[in-house]
Amino acid sequence: MKALLSKSPGGPETLVLEDVPSPEPGDTDVVLDVKAVGVNYPDVLMIQDMYQFKPERPFSPGGEISGTIKAVGKDVTKYKVGDRVVGSIGWGGMAEEAVVDQARVRPFPESMSYEEAAALLMTYGTSYYALKDRGNCKPGESLLVLGAAGGVGLAAVELGKAMGMEVIAAASSQEKVDLAMEKGAAKGFVYDRGPLDRDQQKTLSNKIKELGGGGVDVIYDGVGGDYAEPALRAMNWDGRFLVIGFPAGIPKMPLNLTLLKSCNIVGVFWGAAVARDPEANEANIKELFEMYEAGKIKPHVSNTYPLSEGAAAISELMNRKAKGKVVVTV
CATH class of the missing domain: 3.90.180.10 (Medium-chain alcohol dehydrogenases, catalytic domain)
Known part of the structure; x- marks a missing residue:
């Protein structure tokens, strides 16, 4: 072979x-x-x-x-x-x-x-574990997805919509934002390609706050790099910042922001979670297949x-x- x-x-x-x-x-x-x-x-x-x-x-x-x-x-x-x-x-x-x-x-x-x-399996498994198990996401909450047109990002958009959240899609081109909007995002915007200077980071943070009505409850960060800190600055009180991946680089976060906002930075390692609790993963995969058959998600x-x-x-x-x-x- x-x-x-x-x-x-x-x-x-x-x-x-x-x-x-x-x-x-x-x-x-x-x-x-x-x-x-x-x-x-x-x-x-x-x-x-x-x-x-x-x-x-x-x-x-x-x-x-x-x-x-x-x-x-x-x-x-x-x-x-x-x-x-x-x-x-x-x-x-x-x-x-x-x-x-x-x-x-x-x-x-x-x-x-x-x-x-x-x-x-991997994209929707990762994103469902992130939103359901690590983010404890609830209907009516706002969700920002950074890198919203990639594999895990687009899955997060669909799943956020299926879970009753208001999804804001952020991506590097209008074409990618449009795709995320087609998949269920309520709002979307194009961010600058990195690296970002301080003014660009401030603009990004302000845009998130504007579209989120002052801030967002959950951030799904599949990008990292210079995008992470300005997103964290736009987080609501008691928010959850989900760490997914770092194609733009591993960020360094000012932890004073977590104190000021009483928010959580939460790691998401789906592969290890599957090994540690296979029964929980099986239940999640079963729910994903049910969502597919109900027409709520489609890779x-x-x-x-x-x-x-x-x-x-x-x-x-x-x-x-x-x-x-x-x-x-x-």
């Missing part, structure tokens, strides 16, 4: 497509004929050795996959050959076949395509690439050009 491999640390240009042996299932594993692979920001970091987890090389990027089961281990009881499943596997997805423990795959709705299934796949062009898919995400989700098809 063919697999896209990271053999040394570096950017997408270091990835190579090679023939490798087909995997054999362990006792509790299933082997998937991979149909689609969701591309996520951890893929960008992992191939550069910049992520929390560092797989042994060579490895294939791609942490969420959908496909059909080709083979099962002798102790697999939940699935059979031919079942359609989606899996969250960390890495190893950008290949024609992938081996996964049965505990890490699940069936998905018949109405959902392979591409949509591969675009749902936006903005671009697809064949496996041979998987490096270009990762580059699109790394260069912050993606709108919604980028998917590699196999």
Whole structure:
């Protein structure tokens, strides 16, 4: 079978497509004929050795996959050959076949395509965990989404709307803001591309306050960098600042602002949360599938690439050009 491999640390240009042996299932594993692979920001970091987890090389990027089961281990009881499943596997997805423990795959709705299934778990799982479990979001609250047209950002927009919140979408172009508005944001604005000077940061903070009627209750920050502090300055009393990721750099926050506003800065690490409390995650995924079938959420796949062009898919995400989700098809 063919697999896209990271053999040394570096950017997408270091990835190579090679023939490798087909995997054999362990006792509790299933082997998937991979149909689609969701591309996520951890893929960008992992191939550069910049992520929390560092797989042994060579490895294939791609942490969420959908496909059909080709083979099962002798102790697999939940699935059979031919079942359609989606899996969250960390890495190893950008290949024609992938081996996964049965505990890490699940069936998905018949109405959902392979591409949509591969675009749902990590982005919507992260954003739902952020808003529901870490942000304790409530109907009627205001939600600012920074980076509102990316994979997790667009999911946060949809989920915020589904949860009864007033969503303000912020992104780097009008085209991206328009997409977020189509997905449920009540208001939106374009922010300057960083780095931001102090005047630009003040303008950003004032714009958030203006659209939020004085401030916002919850901030979903998938951008970081120079955008984080001005957003925090626009937070309401008892607000929650959700730390999602740092494509614009890791910010340094003045903690006196948390005292003055009696607000919380809350970390969101969905992958670790899944490992620590798999039952809670299963309940969340079940609710996400129900929202999909009710028409409240729908993964936006903005671009697809064949496996041979998987490096270009990762580059699109790394260069912050993606709108919604980028998917590699196999």
